[in-house]
Amino acid sequence: MRTRRAGRTTGPHRRPHPDRHPRPRPRRRSGPRIRAAVLAAVLALPAGLLAGCSGTEARPPSDGSAPGSGPGRPSATAGGGGDGGGGTHWRPKAGTPWQWQLSGRVDTGVDVPVYDIDGFENDAETVARLHADGRKVICYINAGAWEDFRPDRDDFPRAVRGRGNGWPGERWLDIRQTGVLRPLMARRMDMCRDKGFDAVEPDLMDGYLNRTGFPLTARHQLAYNRMLAELAHERGLAVGLKNDLPQIPELVGSFDFAVNEECAEFGECAALTPFIEQDKAVFHAEYALDPDDYCAESERLGLSSLRKRLSLDAWRRPCP
Numbered sequence: 001m002r003t004r005r006a007g008r009t010t011g012p013h014r015r016p017h018p019d020r021h022p023r024p025r026p027r028r029r030s031g032p033r034i035r036a037a038v039l040a041a042v043l044a045l046p047a048g049l050l051a052g053c054s055g056t057e058a059r060p061p062s063d064g065s066a067p068g069s070g071p072g073r074p075s076a077t078a079g080g081g082g083d084g085g086g087g088t089h090w091r092p093k094a095g096t097p098w099q100w101q102l103s104g105r106v107d108t109g110v111d112v113p114v115y116d117i118d119g120f121e122n123d124a125e126t127v128a129r130l131h132a133d134g135r136k137v138i139c140y141i142n143a144g145a146w147e148d149f150r151p152d153r154d155d156f157p158r159a160v161r162g163r164g165n166g167w168p169g170e171r172w173l174d175i176r177q178t179g180v181l182r183p184l185m186a187r188r189m190d191m192c193r194d195k196g197f198d199a200v201e202p203d204l205m206d207g208y209l210n211r212t213g214f215p216l217t218a219r220h221q222l223a224y225n226r227m228l229a230e231l232a233h234e235r236g237l238a239v240g241l242k243n244d245l246p247q248i249p250e251l252v253g254s255f256d257f258a259v260n261e262e263c264a265e266f267g268e269c270a271a272l273t274p275f276i277e278q279d280k281a282v283f284h285a286e287y288a289l290d291p292d293d294y295c296a297e298s299e300r301l302g303l304s305s306l307r308k309r310l311s312l313d314a315w316r317r318p319c320p
Contacts, residue, residue, distance in 0.1 A: 240255060
């Protein structure tokens with residue numbers, strides 16, 4: 001039985017120093033269940049899409065909403081942008097280059113139109129500096145697990161904290177309890193909006209595929225993920241679907257882009273085709289493979305691919 005990384009990536013787990021970004025950490029999940037679910041999603045795609053892959057062709061705040069958009073976000077789009085299909089939020093186009101940095105002081109000198117950085121660990125000044133250089137900025141938050149090092153940790157009742165996800169200080173959330181979690185996630189997205197971010201990357205969006213301590217189903221996950229998309233759009237933020245490949249056919253219409261880890265290593269990149277077909281970016285990272293092993297396929301599929309270290313520091317090796 002294989003295991004795979006999903007969500008954040010590995011490295012020595014440690015409580016973050018006040019002056020240092022927390023190091024990203026993964027959870028492990030069993031392979032056969034994932035493989036079967038992803039295969040079913042790929043087989044559900046129209047035949048024409050698969051051929052293309054082969055290269056042959058307003059509520060009150062307590063309810064979790066906040067109309068309007070925050071200050072500091074430029075209206076111009078990076079990487080093509082768009083209005084997200086009916087709203088005023090940004091939508092990155094397929095093939096848009098990106099930088100993903102969740103640890104260390106953010107290196108603002110990478111010449112790409114999109115940055116994805118930690119929402120808690122970076123301030124409005126960092127976002128404004130990136131905007132001044134013409135970048136769009138994505139706000140990373142954890143939407144699927146409780147973390148004991150976040151400033152809002154005490155706001156999560158014990159009843160919604162499940163099993164550990166394999167790393168000290170983290171526990172899966174009971175995503176069935178949307179009445180509890182919606183306002184908490186709303187406040188996190190308020191933070192992203194108020195710091196001037198353009199979009200949100202909610203992490204751990206496929207708890208139903210893991211042993212969480214709760215009887216989560218695909219239906220629970222669909223409802224929760226759609227709730228997250230709604231919260232982001234209410235704030236004028238774009239939102240990305242993180243991993244959760246089996247549910248892409250049902251969720252592609254609700255999300256503005258995708259963030260994926262290791263689809264090339266596990267032969268799953270074709271499942272992301274629905275995003276590309278709607279000209280929505282797929283921000284893709286590999287950790288173990290050499291770019292020569294996947295860049296040709298990434299170019300054929302239209303993915304925005306790069307190799308990253310497991311620490312998700314500033315280092316990157318994009319496809320040429």
